[in-house]
Amino acid sequence: MMLAPAELLARFGGVARGVLLQQYGCSRRVLADAAARGTIRRVRPGVFALPTTDRKVVTAAAHGGELTCADALRANRVWVLSDPDDVVHVWLGRAGRRHPHDRCACVVHHSPGTSGVGYASVATALIHAYRCLPAEEFFAAYESAWNRRLLTASDRRRIADELPQAAQWMLQMARSDAQSGLESLLRFRLHLLGIRLDCQVEIPDVGRVDFVVGGRLILEVDGRENHQNAERRHTDLVRDAASSALGYETLRFDYALVVHNWDQVVPAIIAAIGRIGD
Numbered sequence: 001m002m003l004a005p006a007e008l009l010a011r012f013g014g015v016a017r018g019v020l021l022q023q024y025g026c027s028r029r030v031l032a033d034a035a036a037r038g039t040i041r042r043v044r045p046g047v048f049a050l051p052t053t054d055r056k057v058v059t060a061a062a063h064g065g066e067l068t069c070a071d072a073l074r075a076n077r078v079w080v081l082s083d084p085d086d087v088v089h090v091w092l093g094r095a096g097r098r099h100p101h102d103r104c105a106c107v108v109h110h111s112p113g114t115s116g117v118g119y120a121s122v123a124t125a126l127i128h129a130y131r132c133l134p135a136e137e138f139f140a141a142y143e144s145a146w147n148r149r150l151l152t153a154s155d156r157r158r159i160a161d162e163l164p165q166a167a168q169w170m171l172q173m174a175r176s177d178a179q180s181g182l183e184s185l186l187r188f189r190l191h192l193l194g195i196r197l198d199c200q201v202e203i204p205d206v207g208r209v210d211f212v213v214g215g216r217l218i219l220e221v222d223g224r225e226n227h228q229n230a231e232r233r234h235t236d237l238v239r240d241a242a243s244s245a246l247g248y249e250t251l252r253f254d255y256a257l258v259v260h261n262w263d264q265v266v267p268a269i270i271a272a273i274g275r276i277g278d
Helices: 004-011 017-021 028-037 054-064 069-075 122-132 133-149 153-162 165-173 181-192 230-245 255-260 261-278
Strands: 015-017 041-044 047-049 089-091 107-109 198-203 207-213 218-224 248-252
Touching: 004 015, 004 017, 004 028, 015 017, 015 054, 015 248, 017 028, 017 047, 017 207, 017 255, 028 041, 028 047, 028 153, 047 054, 069 089, 069 122, 069 133, 089 207, 089 261, 107 122, 107 153, 122 133, 122 153, 122 230, 133 181, 153 248, 165 181, 181 218, 181 261, 207 230, 207 261, 218 230, 218 261, 230 248, 248 255, 248 261
Parallel strands: 089 107, 218 248
Antiparallel strands: 015 047, 041 047, 198 207, 207 218
């Protein structure tokens, strides 16, 4: 039994080219009838979408390509610091053709490959995010994608090949075990200050900590959830007490401090480094 156009589109992520739908038995007449009934929508000649498909995905398809950059990363649950905006970033492949559409304010990305419709792959989106995001945000997104196992070794080689020489140091510094975007931000910023960190260190009777500086200073980065969960907060306090008994000093920073009050974080870390060096 042939699937209805709307059912097929749901299986293809909400948007697809007509030639693909026709391969599954949906003739042009069937597609036209479904569009007339409103169960699907015609985005442009040869491209169809569900009425519920993400507006940006539809706009990118109308423009002629895939939604890329930060929005494609968010769709894959990659950590992106900046909040979503109304700008639509479209990947048109190496030499894809733009299709005129109403109120177009799209940002176009050309890079090797052939684009389809829907969301660009994580590797493709990271390549484009490097062009649009601040360096530290790109770095955090790259580590997030790697940690979530969304990047293969081949993907990482492709990203390294397509990004300029100026980006290579970030790729070489990146790790697959970064547990949060906040950790990535803190490590990136401290690296620029010349502060060396040991990452994801296992301490007997304490457990795994985010960072250790100078063998005695523990840096921990707490996400929003730690302050909404009393049990987790208690666990952190127990860990801090255990590490203090072993001679460590612990500094713990939350999202607001790292993202919005960095000027308070740096003096605290530098002062603590001075104390453990005495």
